[in-house]
Amino acid sequence: MIRESLIFVLLTSYKDFRRERERVVKSNEYCHTNYVQDNVGYIERDSEKFLSRLLTVDPIIEGLWYRGDYDAQNWDKLIAVVGPRKMSRYGKQVISEVVPQLVAAGYGIVSGLMYGVDQEAHRVTLECGGRVVGVLGYGITHRSEEGARKLADEIVKNGGVVLSEYEGETAPKVWTFPQRNRIVVGISEMVVIIEAGEKSGSLNTASWAVRMKRRILAVPGSVFSLTSVGTNTLVADGTAEALTRTKLREITGKSFGSEGKVMRDKAKMSDQEHELWASLKISGPSSRNELVRVVKKPMGEVMATLSQLEMRGLVEEERGVWRIS
Amino acid sequence: MLARVKSVATVGLESQEVLVEVDVASKGFPAFEIVGLPDKAVGESRARVKKAIENSGYKFPDKRITVNLAPAGVRKVGSNYDLPIAVGILLASEVIGVEKKEIEGYYYGELGLSGAVKHSRGVLLVGMLAKDNGIKEIFVPVESSSEAAVIEGVSVYAVRTLGQLGDHLSVQVGLANNKLMKPLSTIPITDVTREVEPVVDMREVIGQELAKRAAEISAAGGHNLILVGPPGAGKTMIAKAFPSILPPLLPEEALEVTKIYSVSGMMPAGQALVRRRPFRSPHHTTSRAGLIGGGSNPMPGEISLAHLGVLFLDELPEFPRSTLEVLRQPMEDGVVQITRVAGKAEYPASFLLLASANPCPCGFLNHPYKECRCGERAIEKYRKRISGPILDRIDLHVWVDPVEVNKLTSQDNSKQDKVESRESSKMIRERVEKARKMQEARFAEHNGIYSNSQMGNRLVKKYCKLSSDVREFLTTANTKYNLSARAYYKVIKVARTIADLAGVDEIGLEHVAEAVQYREDVW
Numbered sequence: 001m002i003r004e005s006l007i008f009v010l011l012t013s014y015k016d017f018r019r020e021r022e023r024v025v026k027s028n029e030y031c032h033t034n035y036v037q038d039n040v041g042y043i044e045r046d047s048e049k050f051l052s053r054l055l056t057v058d059p060i061i062e063g064l065w066y067r068g069d070y071d072a073q074n075w076d077k078l079i080a081v082v083g084p085r086k087m088s089r090y091g092k093q094v095i096s097e098v099v100p101q102l103v104a105a106g107y108g109i110v111s112g113l114m115y116g117v118d119q120e121a122h123r124v125t126l127e128c129g130g131r132v133v134g135v136l137g138y139g140i141t142h143r144s145e146e147g148a149r150k151l152a153d154e155i156v157k158n159g160g161v162v163l164s165e166y167e168g169e170t171a172p173k174v175w176t177f178p179q180r181n182r183i184v185v186g187i188s189e190m191v192v193i194i195e196a197g198e199k200s201g202s203l204n205t206a207s208w209a210v211r212m213k214r215r216i217l218a219v220p221g222s223v224f225s226l227t228s229v230g231t232n233t234l235v236a237d238g239t240a241e242a243l244t245r246t247k248l249r250e251i252t253g254k255s256f257g258s259e260g261k262v263m264r265d266k267a268k269m270s271d272q273e274h275e276l277w278a279s280l281k282i283s284g285p286s287s288r289n290e291l292v293r294v295v296k297k298p299m300g301e302v303m304a305t306l307s308q309l310e311m312r313g314l315v316e317e318e319r320g321v322w323r324i325s
Numbered sequence: 326m327l328a329r330v331k332s333v334a335t336v337g338l339e340s341q342e343v344l345v346e347v348d349v350a351s352k353g354f355p356a357f358e359i360v361g362l363p364d365k366a367v368g369e370s371r372a373r374v375k376k377a378i379e380n381s382g383y384k385f386p387d388k389r390i391t392v393n394l395a396p397a398g399v400r401k402v403g404s405n406y407d408l409p410i411a412v413g414i415l416l417a418s419e420v421i422g423v424e425k426k427e428i429e430g431y432y433y434g435e436l437g438l439s440g441a442v443k444h445s446r447g448v449l450l451v452g453m454l455a456k457d458n459g460i461k462e463i464f465v466p467v468e469s470s471s472e473a474a475v476i477e478g479v480s481v482y483a484v485r486t487l488g489q490l491g492d493h494l495s496v497q498v499g500l501a502n503n504k505l506m507k508p509l510s511t512i513p514i515t516d517v518t519r520e521v522e523p524v525v526d527m528r529e530v531i532g533q534e535l536a537k538r539a540a541e542i543s544a545a546g547g548h549n550l551i552l553v554g555p556p557g558a559g560k561t562m563i564a565k566a567f568p569s570i571l572p573p574l575l576p577e578e579a580l581e582v583t584k585i586y587s588v589s590g591m592m593p594a595g596q597a598l599v600r601r602r603p604f605r606s607p608h609h610t611t612s613r614a615g616l617i618g619g620g621s622n623p624m625p626g627e628i629s630l631a632h633l634g635v636l637f638l639d640e641l642p643e644f645p646r647s648t649l650e651v652l653r654q655p656m657e658d659g660v661v662q663i664t665r666v667a668g669k670a671e672y673p674a675s676f677l678l679l680a681s682a683n684p685c686p687c688g689f690l691n692h693p694y695k696e697c698r699c700g701e702r703a704i705e706k707y708r709k710r711i712s713g714p715i716l717d718r719i720d721l722h723v724w725v726d727p728v729e730v731n732k733l734t735s736q737d738n739s740k741q742d743k744v745e746s747r748e749s750s751k752m753i754r755e756r757v758e759k760a761r762k763m764q765e766a767r768f769a770e771h772n773g774i775y776s777n778s779q780m781g782n783r784l785v786k787k788y789c790k791l792s793s794d795v796r797e798f799l800t801t802a803n804t805k806y807n808l809s810a811r812a813y814y815k816v817i818k819v820a821r822t823i824a825d826l827a828g829v830d831e832i833g834l835e836h837v838a839e840a841v842q843y844r845e846d847v848w
Contacts, residue, residue, distance in 0.1 A: 086701055089691075115701060226696045287726045288842075292534045299538035300823065300839050307838035311801045319684070319691045320724030 039156070040067050040140055051075055057186040057212065061165055064183075065140035067152065068161035074131060080110040080184050082205045083117025083194035088227045089285070089318060091195040094219050095120050096325075098192065098248065103130030105252035110188050112137060112180060113148050113162070117194050117202075122151055132160030133187065137180040139170030181205040182212075190215035190251075192243060196230025203230050206239060216240040217247065269314070276305050277314060277324060285323040326351075328416035329427040331460070332409040333451045334399055337623060337663075337670025338584055340450040342431075342458060345406065346393040347413030353389035359410070361394030364622075366404045373404075373436050374411045381440035381488040386418040400667045402622045404435035405445050408464065411436060411487055412494070421495045428494070430462035431455050434469075440487040444468040446590030449583050452476035462508070464490060468594035470509055472587055475580070475597050480508035512597050514576040521600050523569030525562060527750040532728050536563050539723040539843060541753050544570045545760035546822030547776030549656075549678040549718055551641065554725030555695070556688045560681040563725070564637045567679055568602040569750035571635070572758045578633050585632055585672065589625050603634030605676075609643040613651050617674070622667040628655050629672035641680040642710040649715050652678075656718050659773075678719065682711070692727060720778060720815050721843040760825035777822045782814055789817045795837050802841050816840045 043049050044063045049070070054061055079102055083091055099109060099121055108131030111118040125132050132155045138144060140162070152162045165183065166176065178201065185191055185208040193216065196202035209216045218240035221228020234240035241247060269277060279294045280286060286294070292302050306322060309315040316325040327348045334343045357371045378385045392410055394401050409432040415421045416428070433451045435443040448465045452473030455463045462480045465473055470483035484490050484506075493506045527537060536552055540563060543550040552560045574582065582599045586592050592599070607616060607627040618626030628636055638644060655661040659675035684690040685704040690697040699707075761776070767788055768774040780788065791799070799816070802808065808816070817832070820840035824832045 224694075224696075287724070288535045289532055289726050293532075299534045300826075301835070303535075303538075303842045304835040304838035307802075307841050308798075308834075311798065311805060320726065321691065 039069065040065065041070060042066070043070065051187060054183070054186045057182055059179075059182075061183065061186075063165070065164045065167060066161055067140060068156040069159065070161055072159070073133070073161050074108065075187065077106055078108045078110050078131075078133060078188045080188035080191040080205070080209075081117070081121040081194060082111055082181075082184065082191065082202050083121075084197055084200045084202055084227065085114055085116035085118075086197075086227065087116040087120060088195060088225065089321065090221060090225065091117055091219075091227065092120060092318070093323070094194055095124055098194075098219075098243070099124040099130070100128045101248060101252050102192075103128045107131075107252075108133060110135065110184055112177070112184055113152060114177070115145070115147050119147060119151055121194070122155060126154060126158055126160075132158065134160065134162045135180050135184045135187075136162060136164035136166070137177040138164065138172035139166040139168045140164040142166075142169050142171060144172070177201060178204045182208045185209045185212055185214055188214060190217060193218045193231055193234065193240065195219065195221065195227045196234070197227055198229045198233075200230045203234070206234055210239060217243040219243045268312075269309075272301075272305050273309055273314075276302065277309060280315060280322060280324050285321045287320050288322070291322065326417045326419065327426060328413045330409040330413045330416070331429070331431050332406055332433055333431055333447075333454055334401055335447045335450050335588060336400075336402075336668040337672060338450070338588060339670070340447070340454045341399065342454065343399070343401065343406075344395040345409040345413050345432075346395060347410065347417045348391045348393075349386050349414065349417040350389040350391070355387045355389060357390045357392075359392045359394070361392075361397040362400045363394060363406075364400065364402045367394070367401050367406055370404060370407050370410055373407050373438060374414065376438040377407070377436040377440045377487050378411055378414065380438060381486065381491065383415060383420045383488075383491065384418075386414065386420075388418070390414060390417075400622075402667055403446070405433050405447070407436035408432045408434040408442060408484070408487070408490075412490065415491060415494075421491050429460065430464060431460055432464045434464070434466040434484065436487060442466040442484045442486060442490075444594045446592075447588050448472045449475075449580075449587040449592075452479055452481065453584075455479045469587075469592070471512060471595060471597035472583065472592055474509045474512045475514050475583075477511050482506050482508055514579060514598065521573070523566065523750050524601075524604075525566040526569060527563075527566045527753055528747045530559060530562055530566060530747075533559055533563060533725060536560075536723055536725050537748075537753075539721050540567055540570060541757060542819065542822050542826065542843075543567075543677065543679070543721055544753075545757045545826050546720075546764070546819070547677060547778040548720035548819060548822065549680075549778070550721040550723065551680040551682060551716075551719050552723055552725045553682050553684050555690075555692050555727050556683060558725045558727045560725050561637075561639060564606070564635070564639070564679050564681065565604065566750060567635050567637075568604045570753045570757055571602050571677075572754060572761060574600065574602055574633065581673065582633055585625050585629050589630065591630070601634075603631050604637065605631040605634070606637040606639060609638070609640055609645075611644075611648065613648050616648060617651050617655060617661050618663045618670070618672055619665065621665050623663040623665045623670040625672045626661070626674075628652065628661060628674040628676055631676040632673045634676060635679050636676040638678065638680045641682045642707055646710065646712055649712060653714055653718070680719065683707075691724075716845055717811060719845070720819055722845050723843060756826055759828065760822065763825045763828070777818050777825070780818055780821075785814055785817055785821075789821050789832055791817070791832060791837075792834075795832060795834050798834055798837055802837075806841070806844060806846065808844070812844055816844065819843055 042063055042065050103125055109121055109125040110133045111121045113134040113136055122132055122134060134155050155162055181204055185205060191209045191214055193202050193206060206216055218231040218234040220232055220235055220242045235242045275295055292299050315322055330345045332343045332345050333340050375385050412432050416426055431451055434445050437443055443466055445466050448469035449472040451463055451465060453476060456476050456479050464482045464484050467483035467485045470481055473481045539550055554560055579598045586599050605627050616626050617628055618624060655674040660671055661674045662671045685697055685699040686707050687697055687699050689695040764776055820832050820836040823836040823839055
């Protein structure tokens with residue numbers, strides 16, 4: 001009996017050993033090629049290149065792994081834009097409004113590369129040619145989910161930097177993500193929380209920001225929305241300032257929602273297109289069925305008009321809901 | 326004495342004449358034996374036949390009876406040989422005094438112990454085979470007889486009991502008087518297929534303008550359609566109303582559908598033809614065999630029962646992937662071949678696929694009032710359950726919004742959305758029929774192609790000439806939506822149907838602009 005169980009233990013541990021070895025061999029190959037190609041490097045805490053504002057972060061950061069051109073990066077004027085993995089339509093809309101303005105005002109955007117709000121913030125920043133800093137919650141060369149991996153490559157390609165305090169292939173753990181948040185907050189001047197549920201990880205980011213005395217801005221949301229419970233609470237208890245038009249103008253020195261482009265395109269709209277566009281502007285995001293009832297035209301016609309408007313970038317659709325862009 | 330009676334064997338939709346030879350020997354111990362590859366049901370026929378004969382007031386011969394079903398190599402399945410065997414015994418034992426021991430006509434049907442003849446499957450095929458083989462008379466169960474009555478040139482006798490049939494056959498030698506049966510008068514097919522009241526009229530569907538429009542396009546061009554929306558939005562109702570906007574069955578189509586229903590024993594007693602376009606809605610636990618057909622004697626599956634009609638797969642992502650995959654080949658070919666022990670069967674399966682799906686596991690993604698509680702990953706995983714090849718075969722993808730409750734309940738609906746002001750199925754169907762006519766003319770020289778959805782890329786290039794501004798629009802759409810080559814052709818095919826609905830020969834900008842809204846990536 002004892003002998004049998006001993007053999008079993010030996011066998012399984014041998015199998016584990018084999019598997020582990022294969023993994024290490026594979027990952028080494030992967031790491032090797034990518035370390036060279038992707039400009040992976042390491043900045044020690046003692047190095048003079050290590051950002052001074054990260055020295056005060058507690059628990060201390062031993063050093064940072066990076067991909068991309070660390071030296072060329074402008075580390076000033078960074079804003080963290082964070083939120084949950086599950087992003088609502090509202091969150092997406094806010095990002096598409098706010099991030100371009102922050103970028104236009106010369107800010108770089110920091111986020112955590114997680115799917116949802118983080119990735120959307122990175123993506124929008126890339127689209128408007130802003131500076132991007134992504135901070136990973138796992139090893140710098142860890143093969144994470146495809147979306148994050150591709151986005152990280154994209155960031156590096158566009159002159160951004162991806163950071164991590166974890167070496168090589170370190171796999172993510174539940175506690176690595178909250179730890180990562182302290183770096184996100186640490187390098188940023190202020191933190192914008194787009195959305196947060198009742199127990200969202202974004203609240204953890206907020207508490208780091210409180211400890212490090214960073215300015216916190218939360219986007220207020222509907223009282224019915226589960227994804228805005230956290231942000232509304234932050235605003236209510238005075239932890240965060242509400243991100244309003246005025247506040248954004250104060251930060252960027254510009255007005256909310258530049259309508260210049262739309263005004264230009266509006267001139268080119270046909271009567272039909274303008275009617276539809278105008279009713280979308282008045283009634284807010286609507287489904288096609290709702291639009292048909294408002295403009296009282298056959299469905300086919302409405303759909304054709306919508307397509308034409310969409311082609312010109314005047315309206316946009318997500319999962320059956322249309323709004324002006 | 327030896328008697329010969331003719332009957333019919335059916336495998337799939339193929340039927341074949343079977344000669345039932347009955348020998349009642351003058352010597353030997355009393356026995357009753359059936360040979361010629363009988364199955365269990367045919368074997369049990371001995372007990373039914375014996376009691377039916379006795380209970381019809383005849384004497385069952387105490388002699389050695391041998392029944393041979395020829396050709397002996399073909400498997401005989403089912404209870405339909407009861408009647409010919411019984412008639413054969415009556416003839417061979419000279420109980421009913423017909424001089425000839427070989428009688429013309431097909432005898433087909435199951436017997437009850439009382440001598441009553443019961444509703445049997447496949448009677449329409451008996452009539453058709455009789456016509457093909459030049460047989461003048463067929464004797465079939467009364468309840469199934471109207472199925473065969475649509476065949477011209479064959480006298481159909483509706484048999485109620487074995488005794489009645491015995492009297493009829495005896496008349497010729499004067500054993501009974503005035504007990505001659507009369508053949509049924511032929512039922513003209515055109516009579517049967519005239520308009521039928523729809524189960525659900527499109528007019529009853531509140532709101533859902535988008536889904537209705539998509540249904541119209543789908544019906545007009547034979548495009549498969551998927552409706553995506555939260556539970557209770559009305560997906561099933563639209564699906565149920567769908568057959569009512571399809572053109573009514575043509576006589577030959579009705580016959581084709583009836584054949585399938587007759588073979589599977591699904592014709593209601595007393596009904597001559599299937600009059601409505603089939604609407605089949607198999608549950609998602611249906612097995613692969615249940616869907617495409619099967620059984621040791623292959624029977625039609627749901628896809629064949631939906632032939633020339635609608636196959637509605639409710640909650641498409643709930644269907645196991647392996648079940649859905651078997652649909653691919655029939656969807657392409659319009660027929661399905663099943664090979665089993667009893668033989669090979671080919672069933673037509675040319676159906677329109679109508680599917681519904683929830684947008685996420687909880688169903689409330691994108692719902693205006695209810696919060697969806699699914700994680701992004703769960704949603705993605707849910708969608709991936711439907712395989713790409715199946716989605717590829719669906720041309721129209723449509724969101725269905727939840728209906729606002731106040732719309733359902735309010736009495737003083739705005740004028741715009743009163744029941745009377747909404748379009749009825751009939752009005753939509755008229756447009757659909759017009760569009761179908763255009764397609765008929767277009768594909769006259771192409772065999773087997775009836776609708777725009779069936780066009781291959783070559784035909785798309787031939788029949789969907791695009792003007793330069795349309796092409797420009799498509800190029801923009803291509804870059805904006807990142808359309809694949811297949812999606813690109815799907816858009817053009819749908820645009821073709823939209824143009825047909827509008828009655829125009831050339832595809833215009835507005836048609837393509839509408840068509841791009843039904844693309845696959847909208848949900």
